[in-house]
Amino acid sequence: MRSPPKILAFDVFGTVVDWHGSIVRELQRLAPQVDGDAFALAWREGYQPAMQRVRSGELGWTRIDDLHRLILEGLLPRFGLSHLSPAEREHLNRVWHRLDPWPDVLAGLSRLKARYLITPLSNGNIGLLAQMAKRAGLPWDCILSAEVFRAYKPDPATYLGVAQVFDVSPSKVMLCAAHHDDLQAAAACGLRTAYIERPLEFGAAHMKDVSPRPGNELHARDLMDLAGQLGA
């Protein structure tokens, strides 16, 4: 490896936490008759188009909590959940604050934290990320979010913002993510990249291809493997 990074910035949805499994479990409790797998996938499918409305300027700055709620309102009739009260809708929307980490995450982050400064770099809002970390015990050194930079990934302001916050060159920051497009955008800004395999991101019925691609500096099975590769 080149000279080691100082800051590890983590994508969160899919990389650190299992949004699909967590939403399926929530639906199972709330409405067992609903197809939780389809519901979770549909909610997440609305995510990029919703952020695009912000990126394009059609919507002013809007937090992910509010974008998730917008998408949810469209889903409820499709899944026979129109009877949910406003309070129930709000509680369901907050499931994104209650996502469970993948099994390797707490131990992996603890090892990495002993040697590096670890922070999320997520499109999730600060409050969402802080509540998620508190509930799950994610030991972040601080919480960086699109909300801090008022720009959504893959806007360069987010990747370069991490380096600026810590007053280091982009080459001292490594983005760790389960998504090649995120990593590619970070690399274009001069950040280092580590791909994390999350074959179950979309559920066991929709296995993801996690084979290595040449563009990434590191390729790790999970965060324990990453800690080993980074000498932590």
Place this chain on the structure above:
Amino acid sequence: MRSPPKILAFDVFGTVVDWHGSIVRELQRLAPQVDGDAFALAWREGYQPAMQRVRSGELGWTRIDDLHRLILEGLLPRFGLSHLSPAEREHLNRVWHRLDPWPDVLAGLSRLKARYLITPLSNGNIGLLAQMAKRAGLPWDCILSAEVFRAYKPDPATYLGVAQVFDVSPSKVMLCAAHHDDLQAAAACGLRTAYIERPLEFGAAHMKDVSPRPGNELHARDLMDLAGQLGA
């Protein structure tokens, strides 16, 4: 007490960490011939006027790291330290990242964290606060800073910003600070207030009057006392 707050936001310099003692100790190692007490007080005296230049618009948004450096450059000749190299000046400037917490802080914050979401609300920049927390072991749930809101306390955008980040009313946020002016500005925005006694903030030679004032909801000897009063 009224219905309890959900979020505890802490002033940092003086309230959580002992800037005076930490700078005196740093100077003692670096330049024992210098009057560390006078040096620390002079550095801190430059702080409000420097932020005022940002608040007034004379300077664009400038982080505390850079304001501390501006002030430091003016102090070095006065204290016979003009011989310091650029690297030594930068290292000395980063003493604000290496401030030690008061003795009650780690245990007090750990207790409070079990029941409340705890965050700094400091004029210090995010990188400074994150490095300080990592070195000292401050167990923040997230790191909020003037840098997030692009405004310095006592600008209402900072106090109200905490409530907005967590999507709660200002009355669910309690500012904990050793400075009455900070607390007064927070109260004017609808936040709750807890005064923390820090009689040694300016050093043992300059004891601070820490007697209770009627405007504050709570008055605590230290963070252990605060934890007791808040049922944590």
